[in-house]
Amino acid sequence: MAERIVGIDLGTTNSLIGFMQGTEPVIIPGEDGVNLVPSVVAVTPNGIAVGNAARATLLASPADAVYSAKRLMGRDLTDVQDELKFFPFRLAEDLKPGEVLRLKLGGREFTPPEISALVLQQLKKNAERFFGGPVNKAVVTVPAYFNDAQRQATKDAGRIAGLEIVRLVNEPTAAALAYGLDKKRDGLIAVYDFGGGTFDISILKLHEGIFEVISTNGDTHLGGDDIDNLFITIALEDIAGDLKVDLRGNGEVLQALRKSVIEAKIALSSKEIATLDVTLPDGRKYLREITRAQFEQLVAPVIARTAAPCRQALKDAQLTPEQIDEVVLVGGSTRIPAVRALVDEVFALGARGRKPHTELNPDEVVTLGAAVQADILAGGSVATEELLLLDITPLSLGIEALGGVVAKIIPRNSTIPASATEHFTTGVDGQTNVAIHVVQGERELASDCRSLARFDLKNIPPMTAGIPRIEVKFLIDANGILHVSAREQRSGQEAEIDVKPTYGLTDEQVETMILASFDYAEQDLANRQVIEARNEAETIIAAVEKGTGHPAWQQLTPEEFDQIANARQHLDVVKKGTDYKAIRDAIDALDRATRRFAELMMDSAVTSAIKGQTMEAAGASMGVAPTAPHAFAPAEFEKEEKK
């Protein structure tokens, strides 16, 4: 049997994992039975927490949690200035432009790929628990409009998490695949994907199981988050005006406000009125009613920003809105009625008596599509054998030419894999190096595009200027990631290429991070053990304290009293430290010292209700009934601890 491959939607707000069960893609729930894993990572005293577990930390202690880290993937300091105004990202102070970002979290530093890796690791764990076996390969979705650096960062996250990402699939394309699976209909479809942090529009042509993407457009920094931020800004102004208090710097209130704003936003999709309800640090309450009309007026500018990419995608596909047969809605933000109204207008749906597709849960549809693609890559099944995705690159690839202008070599909306071959030569006699600057984007000047890589063609045999002929091959693979190779043709010599990514982690850095995550795992385990042992120590000390009131206590000898007192005092001291073994030994010592006391208690209770019960069952009532056979049995305490 082919190796199992899962499908993952690594979202800005929430992440999910799924797989193909027979002929149907399904979502794998987490341990708590919930499908959505919030993309939140927290550093807690018990180690690293991900998902719902981390959400509690986000509210109680915002400095120890991070969310929406996807917004930082593949970006540098200069890219993220706008984000910093709205998101409580705590960046390391010593960052330089061009460097991979580092976030401060619970006294450590994490790069965005490491944060994403922790989310991936949690999803992997959920799947492994579900299957009862290892999961090592995955298809992971990315926004269609993600550039090379953002894609590479996502792949790095997979490696750090110990998960081989066999394919990056564009989110709207995945959604189309999920819808297309049971429809098997030919035609032109548009996928409007408005998620937590990104917006994508893709236009596809479906033909006998082939999903050919014709054009795509979008904004990698436009999503439900922006609606929330706008809402929060207004609320803060409101609070400043009404209650005369400036809360912009207060992380905890901001988190509470964000939570309230999101709840109101969701409520307003089905109700006409909602209330913001936040308790301020001084105990006063901020209560504000918002009507749907007010909300829609407020967020109209954000929603309107999705229209231009839609029109551009149509133009690039050389189609009119009326030619689009079906529109698929993806992403939580498409639940907002005003968003649906905009889609209806842009694609003239109502005018043609049509409705957008919303049958599949907009939060899950991308994951379901990723699971379908995973099945295709694993060798296919009856359900997927006819299916093939032909995806495209969202941005033009170019080289900086003389004067800083961009020479485009692979235009945007080219089907991938795609390649281009360019020839370079020298400008000076005897020149042995040629520098090449690769950029991605639609602007005329290289400085206005996204810099992907600068590299040197080295070791060119010295020749007269203009004579060397260096062939450089640029290849965008099926993941949308660029590869470069070069050859000097006159001498037939392979030129050594040093491709230095302008942004992103080097291979060595990724390797170190893989190791680092193991170290963290060990450290986390050690921390957890200490905490558990400490809890156990507290419980046993409390039980001894309680036992002194039992008639059996009086039957102990002075020596036994001393032994118990010493062991108890010793445990009291070591449990304050972090030496797991010392705490463990001290617990065992106190346990041994109180053994006879436990036996005495058991004798005195020989006729009591516990007679005939197993040790385990008796242990379960420990601490409540002093009649337990051996109240201090460590195994029982551990059971208690894990509840």
Next chain:
Amino acid sequence: MFLPTMTDSNYFSVFSLPRKLALDTAALEKTYYAQSRKLHPDRFAAKPVAEQEAALAEASRLNDAYRTLKDPIARTEYLLTLEGVQLDEQSKQATDAAKTAGVAKKQIAPPELLEEVFELNMQLEEMRMNRKLGEDDPQLVKELQAAKANFEGMLAVIQTELEALWAKWDAGVDVDDAGAKDSAKKEMVALLNRRSYVRNLVRDVNEVLDA
């Protein structure tokens, strides 16, 4: 099954097509889909790395070929390049000349368009001025829209002319008439230059109107 060899292959041979310009794009698409089913990297995900890499090279070649051949202009330019016309060189020479002269690169206006281009440039300048001053001149906007329609009409005519030249080229290929081929080639180069000039005019008008 077809297998393009990396050494002796051009985009036409990837589709087992002769080097002709009139093309049945529906048939091309059909072949493209069929070949994609065989060559796409998705079909090789579970195969050894060497096979994956070979598939990647072939699939990208297939995509490059399809992207070029399905588009009438890209197809024509590609054929001219194959036939030894250095389209890039022309543009490079213009760039170099502009750099030496220290001026912005300009395309030479086709003589028959000189008058119209002169007038258009005046109108564009006026329109940019208006925008800067925040003034509104509905008459000027109307004139520019008319000019745009005029140039777009020219593009449509150029397309028809180009298709006639395709026929001339293809006929030359059929009977192996070097003279006919050569003259078709020269006419196509001139027509493509004219086309690119008119297209830039449309772009300029759009820029000003959308501003």
